[in-house]
Amino acid sequence: MKPPVFEYHRPESLDEALELLATLSDVKILAGGQSLMPMMNFRYVMPAHIIDINRIKELGEIHRVHDGVKFGAMARHDQAKKSEIILEHCPLIAAGMEHVAHAQIRNRGTIGGSLAHLDPSAEWPALLAVHDATLRVQSKSGERDVPILEWSQGFMTPNLVEDEMLTEITVAIWPEKHVYGFAELARRKGDFALAGAAVLLDFDGEVISRAALALLGVEVGPIRMIDAENLLVGEIPSDELFREAAEHVTVVAGIDDVHASASYRKKVASVMVRRALEQASHQHKSQALAA
Amino acid sequence: MTTMHEITLKVNGADYACEVEGRLTLADFLRHQINLTGTHLGCEHGVCGACTVLVNGKTARGCLMLAVQADEAEITTVEGLAVNGELNDLQQAFMEHHALQCGFCTPGMLMTLTELLEENPHPKEQDVREAISGNICRCTGYQGIVAAALAVAEQRDC
Known part of the structure; x- marks a missing residue:
C-alpha cells in the first residue's frame, strides 16, 4: 500500500509544466491526488514521473469572464462550494459540491482531477454538461477546446493525449433568475x-x-x-x-x-x-x- | 537510487527540515520519519479517515498526500491538540462521552471535528454526522462521538 518509486517534479508555472510534459514519458499529473494517490498506493498506476501542479497559482483560480465563469483546473471542490462567484452565477455547481465525497477530500480534490480521472459516478461532468462547459487542453505545441459532451472517450478515458493537460474549464451562465x-x-x-x-x-x-x-x-x-x-x-x-x-x-x-x-x-x-x-x-x- | 527532496515544514508548531523520497506519503512521514505515531493508517486509500490531519488549517487525508507536497506547510496532528500536556476540550469530551473504544479512528475523528467546530461553531446533530461521514468507526456506533462534538459546541458557547 505504498506508491512505487517515481521521479517527482514540481513546476511553478504552466509553461514549465507543459515543457516537462513534452520531454518526459510515462507521466501522470498530480492535481488534488484524491483519485491518483489511491491508485498509486494500490499500484494500479505506476508512472515513472509525477508532475505536481499544486504550486501553479494561475491554475487555482475561479474567475467571472465575459459570458461565463472560468475555473482553473486546480480549483478545489471546497473552493467551488464556497466561491461567491459560483454561488451567484452557477449555484447548481455549489449545490452539487455538497455531494462530492467528504470534507477532507473536498479540501484537496480538484475540478481538473475529477475530469481527468472521469469516474462515471463523478458529479463534475454532469454539472458541467448542463452548463455547456468547454474544456481547454494545452500542450507545448498548442491548445484546443473540447466541449464537455466530447470529453469522455470511453470508460475513464478523457479526450487527452500524452503531452496534453487540462488547464481550464469555462461554463456558460444562465439568466439571473434561473x-x-x-x-x-x-x-x-x-x-x-x-x-x-x-x-x-x-x-x-x-x-x-x-x-x-x-x-x-x-x-x-x-x-x-x-x-x-x-x-x-x-x-x-x-x-x-x-x-x-x-x-x-x-x-x-x-x-x-x-x-x-x-x-x-x-x-x-x-x-x-x-x-x-x-x-x-x-x-x-x-x-x-x-x- | 531515488532522488531525495529537501522539505521544511512546521508540525504542531515545531520546525522540521528533512529529506524525503518523492513517493513517501505525508502520513508515513509523520509516523516513521518524525515519530508522531498518533496519526493512524487504516485503509491507505482515502476511505477510512484515520490518517486525517490539518494541512494549513484544513483537513486532508495523510495517506493521499505526499510528504514532499507538505513542503512549507503547517501541519497539525492529534499530538498538537493537547494544551500544556492537558487534553483539550474536545479530547476531554471524547473521554466523558465514551466516544472511543479501541481508539484507532480517534485521531482522524478529532482532527475532522476540530475543523468542523472551527468552521461551524454551532453545528446541528446532522452537521456533525455529515462532517464525520468520511471517518469510519467500528466500535462506537458514532453516538458518543456525535454527543462529544455537540457538548463541546455548547461548552464553548458559555
Missing part, C-alpha cells in the same frame, strides 16, 4: 453515486422557457437528456410532466457493475430526474411568491 436541482443516490452521503441528475430551468412566467438535464453514474460519461429537455420547454410544471420527462431515462443503455445493474441504475436515475425537477420547480414557486 433555478436548479440536483439529486443523487449513494449508499452513504459522499460515497460514489449509483446514479444522479442535474437540472437547470428558466421560466417565462409559469412556463418553462429553457431546460438542461444531465445524468451521472448511468453511462461512462455525462449525458444530456435532449428529448426530455424538449418535452419540458413550453410546459407548466406538473407531476405528470416531470414523470414523463423522467421516463426518457429508459432510452439510455446504462452501465452494469458490481455496485448496481444497468436496469436498477436507470430506475434510480429516473427518480433522481424527478426529484431534481421538483427542486427546481419548487425554487421557481418560492421566487414567484417572494416577488
Whole structure:
C-alpha cells in the first residue's frame, strides 16, 4: 500500500509544466491526488514521473469572464462550494459540491482531477454538461477546446493525449433568475453515486422557457437528456410532466457493475430526474411568491 | 537510487527540515520519519479517515498526500491538540462521552471535528454526522462521538 518509486517534479508555472510534459514519458499529473494517490498506493498506476501542479497559482483560480465563469483546473471542490462567484452565477455547481465525497477530500480534490480521472459516478461532468462547459487542453505545441459532451472517450478515458493537460474549464451562465436541482443516490452521503441528475430551468412566467438535464453514474460519461429537455420547454410544471420527462431515462443503455445493474441504475436515475425537477420547480414557486 | 527532496515544514508548531523520497506519503512521514505515531493508517486509500490531519488549517487525508507536497506547510496532528500536556476540550469530551473504544479512528475523528467546530461553531446533530461521514468507526456506533462534538459546541458557547 505504498506508491512505487517515481521521479517527482514540481513546476511553478504552466509553461514549465507543459515543457516537462513534452520531454518526459510515462507521466501522470498530480492535481488534488484524491483519485491518483489511491491508485498509486494500490499500484494500479505506476508512472515513472509525477508532475505536481499544486504550486501553479494561475491554475487555482475561479474567475467571472465575459459570458461565463472560468475555473482553473486546480480549483478545489471546497473552493467551488464556497466561491461567491459560483454561488451567484452557477449555484447548481455549489449545490452539487455538497455531494462530492467528504470534507477532507473536498479540501484537496480538484475540478481538473475529477475530469481527468472521469469516474462515471463523478458529479463534475454532469454539472458541467448542463452548463455547456468547454474544456481547454494545452500542450507545448498548442491548445484546443473540447466541449464537455466530447470529453469522455470511453470508460475513464478523457479526450487527452500524452503531452496534453487540462488547464481550464469555462461554463456558460444562465439568466439571473434561473433555478436548479440536483439529486443523487449513494449508499452513504459522499460515497460514489449509483446514479444522479442535474437540472437547470428558466421560466417565462409559469412556463418553462429553457431546460438542461444531465445524468451521472448511468453511462461512462455525462449525458444530456435532449428529448426530455424538449418535452419540458413550453410546459407548466406538473407531476405528470416531470414523470414523463423522467421516463426518457429508459432510452439510455446504462452501465452494469458490481455496485448496481444497468436496469436498477436507470430506475434510480429516473427518480433522481424527478426529484431534481421538483427542486427546481419548487425554487421557481418560492421566487414567484417572494416577488 | 531515488532522488531525495529537501522539505521544511512546521508540525504542531515545531520546525522540521528533512529529506524525503518523492513517493513517501505525508502520513508515513509523520509516523516513521518524525515519530508522531498518533496519526493512524487504516485503509491507505482515502476511505477510512484515520490518517486525517490539518494541512494549513484544513483537513486532508495523510495517506493521499505526499510528504514532499507538505513542503512549507503547517501541519497539525492529534499530538498538537493537547494544551500544556492537558487534553483539550474536545479530547476531554471524547473521554466523558465514551466516544472511543479501541481508539484507532480517534485521531482522524478529532482532527475532522476540530475543523468542523472551527468552521461551524454551532453545528446541528446532522452537521456533525455529515462532517464525520468520511471517518469510519467500528466500535462506537458514532453516538458518543456525535454527543462529544455537540457538548463541546455548547461548552464553548458559555
